[in-house]
Amino acid sequence: MIIHLKKNEKLFINGAVxxxxxxxxxxxxxxxxxxxxxxxxQPEEASTPLRQxxxxxQTMLIDPxxxxxxxxxxxxxxxxxxxxxxxxEYHALLDDIExxxxxxxxxxxxxxxxxxxxxxxxxxxxxPAEVPHPQSERAA
Numbered sequence: 001m002i003i004h005l006k007k008n009e010k011l012f013i014n015g016a017v018x019x020x021x022x023x024x025x026x027x028x029x030x031x032x033x034x035x036x037x038x039x040x041x042q043p044e045e046a047s048t049p050l051r052q053x054x055x056x057x058q059t060m061l062i063d064p065x066x067x068x069x070x071x072x073x074x075x076x077x078x079x080x081x082x083x084x085x086x087x088x089e090y091h092a093l094l095d096d097i098e099x100x101x102x103x104x105x106x107x108x109x110x111x112x113x114x115x116x117x118x119x120x121x122x123x124x125x126x127x128p129a130e131v132p133h134p135q136s137e138r139a140a
Contacts, residue, residue: 001028003036010037015064033061033106039114048120049081053097054113061106074101090119 003026005011011018011026012035018026028034035058046055056074060067078098085091093116100109 002026003028003034005036010040011035012037012040012062015062033064033104035061035107035110039110048117048124049077050113050117050120052077053081054110054117057097057101057106057109057113060101061110067104071101093119 003011005020005024005026007021007023008019013028013032014034020026039058040062041051041055041058043055046052053074056070056077060070060074063070078094082091082094085094093112097109097112100106100112
């Protein structure tokens, strides 16, 4: 697999951070877990359940030395999400993500999660608006 990088773009490979000082390409000759910096989610972006799973999964890829501990956090979030999710399709997605993570196929899990962010967006956009608290409507 050939990965093309722009100048100063970061690439995470098996926990190592690689940055090129100029444009270039890297050819991976064997299996490696990698993540382009453009796909790295910042903590404040983990605003929906699937984005939270994405953030946790990317942490396993970026910091493999602590992946077992991070996997515990992943499992807890996944279990909580399963308790509140009602759709069979959503549960099937969670099963697929869990299998990929358990097989340490983090990159594949991240790709799958990225493709499905719109599910959370659709669910959240159809949720009823929060009802204002009666005390907040009082005149000062």
